[in-house]
Amino acid sequence: xxxxxxxxxxxxxxxxxxxxxxVPAGTTLLRACDQAGRYVPRLCYCPSLPSCSRxxxxxxxxxxxxxLAEQAAVGPASCGLCVVRVGAEPxxxxxxxxxxxxxxxxxxxxxxxxxxxxxxxxxPFLARHPHVCLDCPERGGCAxxxxxxxxxxxxxCCDELGHCEFDRLVGYxxxxxxxxxxxxxxxxxxxxxxxxxxxxxxxxxxxxCVAICSTSPEAADVLEMREENGLxxxxxxxGGLRGSGCSFCxxxxxxxxxxxxxxxxxxxxxxxxxxxxxxxxxxPVLPPLPWASLEQATLLMVPSxxxxxxxxxxxxxxxxxxxCADLREGLHQTLVASESAALWFRYEMAPxxxxxxxxxxxxxxxxxGHLPSQNDLDDDLFADDLF
Numbered sequence: 001x002x003x004x005x006x007x008x009x010x011x012x013x014x015x016x017x018x019x020x021x022x023v024p025a026g027t028t029l030l031r032a033c034d035q036a037g038r039y040v041p042r043l044c045y046c047p048s049l050p051s052c053s054r055x056x057x058x059x060x061x062x063x064x065x066x067x068l069a070e071q072a073a074v075g076p077a078s079c080g081l082c083v084v085r086v087g088a089e090p091x092x093x094x095x096x097x098x099x100x101x102x103x104x105x106x107x108x109x110x111x112x113x114x115x116x117x118x119x120x121x122x123x124p125f126l127a128r129h130p131h132v133c134l135d136c137p138e139r140g141g142c143a144x145x146x147x148x149x150x151x152x153x154x155x156x157c158c159d160e161l162g163h164c165e166f167d168r169l170v171g172y173x174x175x176x177x178x179x180x181x182x183x184x185x186x187x188x189x190x191x192x193x194x195x196x197x198x199x200x201x202x203x204x205x206x207x208x209c210v211a212i213c214s215t216s217p218e219a220a221d222v223l224e225m226r227e228e229n230g231l232x233x234x235x236x237x238x239g240g241l242r243g244s245g246c247s248f249c250x251x252x253x254x255x256x257x258x259x260x261x262x263x264x265x266x267x268x269x270x271x272x273x274x275x276x277x278x279x280x281x282x283x284p285v286l287p288p289l290p291w292a293s294l295e296q297a298t299l300l301m302v303p304s305x306x307x308x309x310x311x312x313x314x315x316x317x318x319x320x321x322x323x324c325a326d327l328r329e330g331l332h333q334t335l336v337a338s339e340s341a342a343l344w345f346r347y348e349m350a351p352x353x354x355x356x357x358x359x360x361x362x363x364x365x366x367x368x369g370h371l372p373s374q375n376d377l378d379d380d381l382f383a384d385d386l387f
Contacts, residue, residue, distance in 0.1 A: 323357030
């Protein structure tokens, strides 16, 4: 009698937007899509959690029917942004954060109906969160001490403007600005304990901080979600962080997508950088940036952080995929290299950039049958695994 392969070692073959890949049994569709390089929007999910924070709390099973039932009972069971289509046309709509793979599954991550649904689900978040600065024509040069357009302080974005995940998410889901941008005001009372600053008025109610605080061994389970006037907000269980027994591990800051929990100032930024190094698995999966022109002025907006960039030529064909410890420096070296024919670039931050580079190269090779023209097999330690 033969012994079967252990469950954790089983591999399941699926297709995501026509791309065939194998993933471990039990993998959620959201993680499978990330592995396939197909971004699916998410707000209440963060890396290291088995599923989204609200589904963990309320038992959402992943179907649209289940999500709607939970919303009616206890508020938003999930943000619903990670909705995807599975099966043959027209297929079923499911939440990718809690739906697991099964053999032969075909997944569609993007079509007109999915984009429309995600836009509908984004609207309530914009309705509660200050966002008018996201599309201000002067956001890049704003001194942040006064507003030329007389927007009151309560309706302005926070100091994370230009760096927060919610900013990127809004731009990705609504590039045509179909949802009206309004001066939404929110209470801006803030408190700071140690390096951590909390501004509850900016909370989106995603539940990430509560989930990571209650599941991480290094956290102290001091946060909880509270509902008031129909809005869910994260609060310390006993007044403040110290009074609730906070360990100040900083993981809540790392997973907050919208500036409700931050570490401001030079000392805070230094402290947070150390937190990022300690918890690299909490780096958010951000929406892909549109292709940008490869020129010095554009590179100044690229963070000096670990990640992977892609280069494209005049025809839009990807010619290079490269990981580096400093994205800005890596792209600058590419710009000054006379042999480079690239005109466009895009990037994603990834603390484990060598692994992510290898994943993207493997996916490119699988789809095109070869590596990008500027990627040299001799320089890739994982070249034998790409085909």
